Amino acid sequence: MVDNRKQSALVERLNIHLRKTARQLIQFETLDETLLFLVNAFWKQFSCDYVSIIFLEGDHLYKKVAKGKGDFFESIFPLHRTGCSSRFLESPVWCYDIIKADERCRFYESIEAERFATWFTVPIKEQDSDSYGVCLIGFRSFVPLFEDANRLFVEFGKDIVSAIGIAMNKQKEKKKLEGMEWLQENVSLGSSLEKLVGSAVERAGKGTEAEAACMYLFDEAKSCFVLHPAAYGFVTLPTAIKVEHKDNLYEYFPFLDRYGENETTVPLIVNLKTVGVLHVKKKPNRIVTQEDTELLHLISSHVSVLIENARLYKNERESKARLAMFMEHQKELVKQTLIGEGFSEITSSLSQMIEQTVILFDRFVRTMVFAPIDASEHTIQSIVQKSEAENHAIRKSSSMEQWFSLEDGSEFGLFTIRGGGELHGYLAIQIPKDDVDAVLHMTLNHALNVYATQFIKQKLILDAKDQVKESFLNQLFVPNIQDKERVIQYANLFKLNVFEPHKVAIISFSFEESIEKESDLMEIEAKKTLIWERFREHLSRHYPSIVATRKEGLFILIVPDQGGREEHLEWERVYNQLKKITLSHEKGAKVYLGISSSTQKIDHYYRCYKEAMQALKIAESRFQHKGFIDFDSLGSYIVLSNLQDTMIAEQFIDNYLGPLLKTSKGKGKELFDTLRVYLVMNGNLKETSEHLFIHRSSLKYRLERISELLKVDLEDAEERFNLMLAYKLHDFYRL
Structure with missing residues (x-):
């Protein structure tokens, strides 16, 4: 009976203390003050050895406040929610309660590891609501507990939740008020973009107790979010985030408008358009609360318009400065063109x-x-x-x-x-x-x-020079130069010393038959001019001593005579480059080069001009595989070129090759080519058959047929000479 009275008295005393404590809880302005008072009240009333309040924030449990020694217990925090049985978060637990196997969690094991003689936990929870956390009270010596106190602690847990809610709301409103006052003091309509961003991220970082805070602004032109240099703390984020789908910001900022995790992002919106984002990141053991996100949205709503206006003003100011610079650039470039x-x-x-x-x-x-x-x-x-x-x-x-x-x-x-x-x-x-x-x-x-x-300016200058060159050549390439002094003056303009040995070369171009048919004369001439200009540019770079010009539709080179074998190799290099340039413009096109002998004095240029023309004709008809030849290598063609009466040459060709030329298609063409090779090979049957890729008996048959048609003895050296001469005349006169 006495024990019951003592127990009732103890319950009543406990109830009075808890009610009194609950009433006092609502007087505090901040959550930290509320929790600290709660811990001290428990410590004083129950003379316990350890008290701690554990908060559930997101998916983790964090130690908010504690008094007494509980190192092992505190070492497990932050603790993932799965490490604490829901029983501890939903209802009071006493040290002598039966703990089932599935409830023996890490939270429980850490309490046991502290070796409290007596302990109990109180959930911080209202009825039918989520748990805020749990309060642990521990004694190093045995303290008797009774079941009636269970109900009191459940009710007290509800009072704690109410007090915490009130304190959090007070703290939230106070933080908002402080934030508004701070923003009004530090940012205004006339603030620069750098100051606005710097102030906003500083307030966001300090207001949420974040480790780092920063701001991205959206660049419409580049379609990306650009990290502004003004930041709070140490930021390790990309300087730019390329955006392909602006409507889905979660793809680029996965923590958008989220709390309960280590970081969060809130958008900066002006007229329903996202102009940027504000991002904060807390320390590894801290999480972003709903209160934090509300503060960030407050900052965002206040500075978004100011930042957008400041950015537009900055862009306009920079554009004006760049336009002014552009005008200066125009003047400078025009000046460089003039001078x-x-x-x-x-x-x-x-x-x-x-x-x-x-x-x-x-x-x-x-x-x-x-x-x-x-x-x-x-x-x-x-x-x-x-x-x-x-x-x-x-x-x-x-x-x-x-x-x-x-x-x-x-x-x-x-x-x-x-x-x-x-x-x-x-x-x-x-x-x-x-x-x-x-x-x-x-x-x-x-x-x-x-x-x-x-x-265009340079082209006009070159055109003027070309006109002067043409006038100069018209006076240089004549049988009798009338005004040598004037020609010498012109030559000096083009750095041409006419008193030193030179060679004259003439170039011709030909295209495939299909191109010749499809194009008119103007188009063909344009193609040739394009190739010529590119070749002339190549010469100006690699062979500046060569004078390149045109005369009466001909492409002419005047080249210093170097003499020796090296000269031939140099001509070969020049021709190969010309051929390469030609083929790069027109596939299947052909180019030929005729080179004169060397001039010894100014009066020789006309002669060399004619020699180059003759060499070009022979190159086109007789040396197509090689593509170029110099006059000094023509041999008997030099004598043939000086025949005065072409009728004699035509008659000679007809006498010796007429029957083959009259049947120049089919078998006649085959016999014509066979005889040419046979003569070139000095009548050697073996070499001739190998060159023609035919059997020796076939060659003999062809030669017999040729002898019958021409009525000549191919074994006769005199006859073979006459036939070879006929071929050379045929090539020279293109008959």
């Missing part, structure tokens, strides 16, 4: 203006000049090699702007230079495509016009 004779000055000025590497190509995509800005020689070579590799595609494209990527991931743009309805060249700029904004486009378009003007 400069080449492209180096323009290219260098443009490179410095836009602070990018610039390479100028001619219309054949060959490098002319370049101006590097922080670019290695390897990078420049990579751009040149890529352009040369894409030569065909570049020249076929009608686009004014083409973009390419290099192996290192960098980009460069190739801009077409056109003027006067003609293609003049290409301008390569090493720059990411996304970095070319409207103002830079205007600058580049103006630069392209300046380049086009310079190309």
Whole structure:
């Protein structure tokens, strides 16, 4: 009976204490004050050895406040929710309660490891609501507990929840008020973008007790979120996030509007448009609460419009400054066009203006000049090699702007230079495509016009020089030069010393029969001119001493005579390069080169001009496989070229080769070619049959047939000489 009275008295005393404690809990302004008071009250009333309050935040349990020694128990936090049985979060547990096997969690094991003589836990929970956490009270010595206290602690847990809710709301409102006051003091309509962003991320970081806070602003032109330099704490995030689907921000910011985890992101919205995001990250053992996200949304709603206005103002101010700079760039480029004779000055000025590497190509995509800005020689070579590799595609494209990527991931743009309805060249700029904004486009378009003007200017100068050259050649290539002094003056203009030995060479081009038929004379002439101009540019680079010009539709070279075997090798190199250039423009095209003997004095140029013409004819008819020949190598063709009466030559050819020429198709052509090879091989049957790829008996049959048609003895050396002479006359006169 006495024990019951004592127990009732103890229950009543406990109830009074818990009610009193619950009433006092609501007087505190902050959650920390509330929890600290609660711990101290338990400590004082029950003379316990350990008290701690554990909060459930998201998926983890965290120790909020504790008093007494419980090192092992506290070492398990933060603890994932799966490490604590739901029984401890939903109902009171006493040390003498039966704990089932599936309830023996890490939380329970850590309590047992502390070796409390007596302990009990109180859930911080209202009825039919989620648990906020749990309170642990432990005694190192035995303390008797009774079942009636269980009900009191459940009710007290509900009071704690109410007090915590009130304290959290007070704290939330206070934080909002402080945030608003702070924002009003630190940001205003006239604040710069840097100050607005800096203030916002600082407030976000401090207000949420985050480890780091930062802000991304959306760049419409580049379609990406760009990390603003102003940040709070140490930020380890990408400087830019490319966006393909702006409607789905979760794809790029997975923590958008989330709490209960280590980090979160809130959007900055103006007129239903996302202009940026505010991101915070807490320390590893801390999580973002709902209160934190509400504060971030408060900051976002307050600064979004201010930041967007500041950014628009900054962009407009920068655009005005860039436009002013653009006008200065225009003046500078025009100035370089007026005072400069080449492209180096323009290219260098443009490179410095836009602070990018610039390479100028001619219309054949060959490098002319370049101006590097922080670019290695390897990078420049990579751009040149890529352009040369894409030569065909570049020249076929009608686009004014083409973009390419290099192996290192960098980009460069190739801009077409056109003027006067003609293609003049290409301008390569090493720059990411996304970095070319409207103002830079205007600058580049103006630069392209300046380049086009310079190309046209140079073409006019070259055309004037060509006219002077043609006038000079008309006076040089005549049988009797009337005004030698004037010719010598003209020659000096082209750095041609007519008193030194030179050779004259004439070039001809021919295209496939199908092209000749499909194209008119103007188109054929345009093709030849294009090849000639490219070859002339090659000569100006590698053979500056060669004078290249045209006369009466002929393509003429005047070349210093070097003499010796090296000269022949040099002519072979020149011809091979000419052939390469020709085939690069027209597949199947053929080019021939006739070279004169050497001049000894100024009066010899007309003779050499005629010699080159004769050599060209022989190269076209007799040396098609070789493509070029010099007059000194013509042998008997030199004598033949001086025959005055062509009728005699025609009669001679008809007498010896007439029957074969009259049947020049089919078998007649076969016999005509067989006889030529037989004569070239000096009548050697074995070598002739091998060259013609026929059996020796077949060759004999053909030779017998030829003897019958021509009525000659092929074994007779005199007859063979006459036949060979007939062939040479045939080749020379193209009969």
